[in-house]
Amino acid sequence: MALAEPFTAKDKVAASAKRRNLIPFLGLPAVAVIVCFMVGPMLIALSFSFLTAGVYGGVDLPFTIEAYRQFLFERNLDDSLSFDNSYLVIYGRTILLAGLTVVISIVIGLPTAWYMATRTPKVRERLVLLVTIPFWTSLLVRTYCWVLILRDQGLANGLLREIGLITEPLPLLYSYGSILFGLVYSFLPFMILPIYAALEKVDFRLIEAAYDLYASRAAIFLKVVLPLAKPGVIAGSMLVFAPSVGSFLAPDLLGGGKKLMIGSLIQMQFTTSRNWSFGAACAMLLMAVVLTVLVFAVRQSKKERHA
Amino acid sequence: MCRVAGQGRIDMKNLQLIPASSPDPTADQTAPSDFISIRNVTKRFGSVTALEDVSLDIAEGEFFTLLGPSGCGKTTLLRLLAGFEYPSTGEISLSDFDLTRMPPNKRPVNTVFQSYALFPHLDVLTNVAFGLERLGEGRKAAKQRALEMLDMVQLTGFEYRLANELSGGQQQRVALARALAPRPRILLLDEPLSALDLKLRRGMQSELKRLQRATGITFVLVTHDQEEALSMSDRIAVMSDGKLLQVGAPLDIYDAPRNRFVAEFVGEANVLPGRMLGLASPYGAIRPERVIVRQGGAGSCPGRVLSVVFVGSVAEVEIQLNTGQEVKARLVDGWQSLNAGEVVQVEFPHQHARTLEDR
Ligand SMILES: Nc1ncnc2c1ncn2[C@@H]1O[C@H](COP(=O)(O)OP(=O)(O)O)[C@@H](O)[C@H]1O
Numbered sequence: 001m002a003l004a005e006p007f008t009a010k011d012k013v014a015a016s017a018k019r020r021n022l023i024p025f026l027g028l029p030a031v032a033v034i035v036c037f038m039v040g041p042m043l044i045a046l047s048f049s050f051l052t053a054g055v056y057g058g059v060d061l062p063f064t065i066e067a068y069r070q071f072l073f074e075r076n077l078d079d080s081l082s083f084d085n086s087y088l089v090i091y092g093r094t095i096l097l098a099g100l101t102v103v104i105s106i107v108i109g110l111p112t113a114w115y116m117a118t119r120t121p122k123v124r125e126r127l128v129l130l131v132t133i134p135f136w137t138s139l140l141v142r143t144y145c146w147v148l149i150l151r152d153q154g155l156a157n158g159l160l161r162e163i164g165l166i167t168e169p170l171p172l173l174y175s176y177g178s179i180l181f182g183l184v185y186s187f188l189p190f191m192i193l194p195i196y197a198a199l200e201k202v203d204f205r206l207i208e209a210a211y212d213l214y215a216s217r218a219a220i221f222l223k224v225v226l227p228l229a230k231p232g233v234i235a236g237s238m239l240v241f242a243p244s245v246g247s248f249l250a251p252d253l254l255g256g257g258k259k260l261m262i263g264s265l266i267q268m269q270f271t272t273s274r275n276w277s278f279g280a281a282c283a284m285l286l287m288a289v290v291l292t293v294l295v296f297a298v299r300q301s302k303k304e305r306h307a
Numbered sequence: 308m309c310r311v312a313g314q315g316r317i318d319m320k321n322l323q324l325i326p327a328s329s330p331d332p333t334a335d336q337t338a339p340s341d342f343i344s345i346r347n348v349t350k351r352f353g354s355v356t357a358l359e360d361v362s363l364d365i366a367e368g369e370f371f372t373l374l375g376p377s378g379c380g381k382t383t384l385l386r387l388l389a390g391f392e393y394p395s396t397g398e399i400s401l402s403d404f405d406l407t408r409m410p411p412n413k414r415p416v417n418t419v420f421q422s423y424a425l426f427p428h429l430d431v432l433t434n435v436a437f438g439l440e441r442l443g444e445g446r447k448a449a450k451q452r453a454l455e456m457l458d459m460v461q462l463t464g465f466e467y468r469l470a471n472e473l474s475g476g477q478q479q480r481v482a483l484a485r486a487l488a489p490r491p492r493i494l495l496l497d498e499p500l501s502a503l504d505l506k507l508r509r510g511m512q513s514e515l516k517r518l519q520r521a522t523g524i525t526f527v528l529v530t531h532d533q534e535e536a537l538s539m540s541d542r543i544a545v546m547s548d549g550k551l552l553q554v555g556a557p558l559d560i561y562d563a564p565r566n567r568f569v570a571e572f573v574g575e576a577n578v579l580p581g582r583m584l585g586l587a588s589p590y591g592a593i594r595p596e597r598v599i600v601r602q603g604g605a606g607s608c609p610g611r612v613l614s615v616v617f618v619g620s621v622a623e624v625e626i627q628l629n630t631g632q633e634v635k636a637r638l639v640d641g642w643q644s645l646n647a648g649e650v651v652q653v654e655f656p657h658q659h660a661r662t663l664e665d666r
Pocket residue numbers: 352355356357375376377378379380381382383384
């Protein structure tokens with residue numbers, strides 16, 4: 001046995017080395033998918049943003065930074081440039097609305113996820129299904145339904161008039177409030193599900209242990225539930241923030257297109273405005289914003305984990 | 308501070324019970340010095356009756372053990388004492404404080420969970436300081452006390468580890484330190500040693516005993532291991548099927564089991580018709596080490612040896628009596644010459660036979 005052992009050990013090392021040599025090749029399909037479907041389109045968009053916009057859409061040579069210039073400066077009649085903050089305002093508004101969407105989603109999502117995670121397994125399964133049901137129909141249809149409900153002659157105003165609370169219809173649509181409502185409605189499941197996933201794994205004995213160790217309900221939430229839900233909250237925040245920033249359905253349909261958000265702006269450049277390179281530049285700038293926020297969020301969570 | 312249904316109050320910083328008026332010396336003499344009092348407690352979960360009409364008194368400073376097979380309701384009784392569940396009927400009190408429906412964070416009782424239930428996001432020191440901080444102890448004082456507790460369970464140097472970076476035995480000690488740190492009046496332990504291997508378990512048994520003596524805190528331990536119960540406890544309550552069968556000191560329980568279940572669950576026993584043991588009762592029991600086996604000759608109780616198994620200090624001999632019953636004897640010597648199939652005479656010394664209340 002003593003003689004045989006080094007022999008087999010050496011064999012094992014050789015075999016595992018062989019296996020390790022294969023590993024890069026095993027990763028090929030994944031790399032191919034990432035290059036074709038993620039890096040590729042991004043590079044195309046990036047190059048579009050540095051090309052000249054075609055008159056009827058599309059892009060033409062030569063390379064130029066005209067699109068990025070347009071973002072910050074207006075070209076006057078005499079060809080001089082003057083600073084123009086209207087696009088910056090749109091970006092600011094978008095980030096603010098997306099940020100608020102994240103905050104509201106956390107406030108609604110945490111207790112919802114906690115409620116779900118504390119049910120019996122059978123009920124839990126059903127609740128998860130319930131949360132995901134909206135995904136089965138198009139977001140466009142669902143958002144349009146909210147227009148029908150919230151407009152002046154809609155269900156909500158009709159009901160309020162019926163029970164005599166109002167005589168004139170409330171302006172429920174076409175405001176920041178309605179945009180925010182639409183965003184939260186659209187992306188709330190992306191907050192609930194990761195928090196639920198984090199809380200579902202939590203051993204309920206931990207709650208009992210905290211209760212046993214003189215924690216009040218508030219202390220249990222702050223000292224035990226929240227820290228354990230945190231990975232879910234961070235994941236959910238990213239998942240809600242990114243699509244909120246890029247969303248154009250809610251601002252268009254529920255905001256009436258008057259309060260432009262980045263998503264609508266970009267979408268317009270590729271359709272009615274036929275300025276593809278400006279659309280691509282806006283998208284690149286949007287990506288830069290989102291990436292910055294994500295990197296910051298990840299850093300923050302890492303730092304706290306090591307603290 | 309917390310006012311409770313009783314006359315006095317519980318000081319929620321130091322977990323002291325404070326009676327309303329100064330103790331009345333005459334009242335002390337009439338009332339038994341009961342500390343924990345469980346009165347006619349029944350606990351039902353839907354159609355399952357986990358506890359049925361349990362009444363039990365536990366004295367202050369006692370090492371008390373709930374012993375019984377799995378599913379007999381031990382954990383349920385412990386959870387009623389902790390406040391995680393409330394009785395369906397009946398009352399629980401501590402001194403003269405009504406605990407029956409007091410929430411866990413209001414009673415001066417701490418629990419060592421079977422699964423330890425250490426907070427995974429907090430380091431060892433913060434885990435141990437958790438209770439004290441919730442009681443309003445300053446952060447510094449709580450940490451100081453936590454360090455003392457870690458020293459007490461010999462875990463100095465592990466303060467800043469996370470729970471999952473510790474071995475099972477170490478997690479156990481942290482759980483113990485965490486539960487003892489607030490200086491509770493009662494410490495509840497639910498099968499605290501069952502997850503440890505045998506050697507570690509023996510060590511922890513004496514450690515628990517040492518901690519109980521050092522702190523003077525009333526320990527209520529749950530176990531299904533009769534040896535553990537016998538070796539550690541001041542008193543034992545044997546449970547079966549949601550009912551208390553017998554309460555007493557280890558020796559009393561072992562030496563005078565009230566019924567067949569207790570006799571057979573706590574140690575081994577030969578349960579036989581009373582007249583065979585010289586008893587008036589229908590049933591009686593005798594421990595295998597009390598049975599006398601003689602080779603050959605005449606006697607009142609002949610039988611045939613079924614097997615002889617040497618287990619170390621003694622040999623276990625199984626004998627089939629001519630009347631049909633199987634009897635086990637544990638012999639220190641005289642067994643070497645016994646062979647399976649051999650005819651022997653069995654004797655049951657009268658002074659070691661015990662009357663059983665029921666089968
Ligand atoms: N929360 C509960 N819901 C339903 N039945 C329960 C619950 N807790 C315990 N029981 C039942 O009560 C009985 C006693 O359980 P338990 O106190 O855990 O026993 P032990 O700790 O002695 O093994 C068992 O039959 C168990 O199934």
